[in-house]
Amino acid sequence: MTIDIREADDVDHPALAAVVEAAFGEQGASVNDVMARLRGTEDMAVELVAESDGEVVGCVALSRAWLDARERLVDVLVLSPLAVAPDHQRQGIGGRLLAAVPGVAEGLGAPLVFLEGDPRYYGRHGWSAASAHDLERPSRRIPEPACQVLLLREHEPWMTGRLVYPDVWWRSDLVGLRDPELAEIESTLNVD
Numbered sequence: 001m002t003i004d005i006r007e008a009d010d011v012d013h014p015a016l017a018a019v020v021e022a023a024f025g026e027q028g029a030s031v032n033d034v035m036a037r038l039r040g041t042e043d044m045a046v047e048l049v050a051e052s053d054g055e056v057v058g059c060v061a062l063s064r065a066w067l068d069a070r071e072r073l074v075d076v077l078v079l080s081p082l083a084v085a086p087d088h089q090r091q092g093i094g095g096r097l098l099a100a101v102p103g104v105a106e107g108l109g110a111p112l113v114f115l116e117g118d119p120r121y122y123g124r125h126g127w128s129a130a131s132a133h134d135l136e137r138p139s140r141r142i143p144e145p146a147c148q149v150l151l152l153r154e155h156e157p158w159m160t161g162r163l164v165y166p167d168v169w170w171r172s173d174l175v176g177l178r179d180p181e182l183a184e185i186e187s188t189l190n191v192d
Ligand SMILES: CC(C)(COP(=O)(O)OP(=O)(O)OC[C@H]1O[C@@H](n2cnc3c(N)ncnc32)[C@H](O)[C@@H]1OP(=O)(O)O)[C@@H](O)C(=O)NCCC(=O)NCCS
Pocket: 023, 024, 082, 083, 084, 085, 088, 089, 090, 091, 092, 093, 094, 095, 096, 116, 117, 118, 120, 121
C-alpha cells in the first residue's frame, strides 16, 4: 500500500467530508460544517490529504488562530481535524499526516501549532502539553494535558499566553468537551 500525502484541492472536499464523518461519528457533521465555513477564508491555512491508490483515506487541516502574548497577538495555527477512515486506521496514516505538519507549518511562518487531543497519541509525534511552555488553553473544558502544542523554528521564549480561537469554532461549540464526555476523558487522563 502506497500512501501519498498532498495538499487538498476543491474537488477533494466531498471525500474529505466522508472521511471526517466516518472517523468522528456524530461529531463529524459539526466538524465538516466548520471546515466548510473556514474554506475560502483567511482563517483556513492548509488542508492535507492522505491518498491510497487514488482513494482519500485521511486528512488534516491547519487553520489560523492567535496567541495573546504580552507583547502582541502572534499568528499561530490550530490542527483540527486529523481523521483517518476507520478501515485504514492503525496503518501509520495518522502518523504520516502528523509528520508532514511541521514542514508545512514552518513554511507558513508559524511559531506554534496547537491541537486538542490525546497526549498519549500526540506525545509520540513530538507534541507536548501547552502548559509546560507557559501556554494557556482557551477553555477549562479542554483537559490541561489535552491542549497540545508543537514548537517550531520561529518560536521565541516571549511567546507565552493564551490561545485564542476565531469565533467559527465557538459558533459550532467545537472548543473543548462538555460533560459527560469531559468528565470521562478527564478520568482517563487523571485530571482532578
Ligand atoms: C486518531 C487517528 C487519526 C489515528 O490515525 P491512525 O492512522 O490510526 O494512526 P496511526 O496508525 O499513525 O497510529 C495508530 C496508533 O495510535 C493509537 N491511537 C489512536 N488514537 C489514540 C488515542 N486517542 N490515544 C492513544 N493512542 C491512540 C492506536 O491505538 C495505534 O496504536 P498501535 O500502533 O500501538 O496499535 C484515527 O484513529 C482517527 O481518525 N480517529 C477518529 C478521529 C479522531 O479522534 N481524531 C483525532 C482528534 S484529536
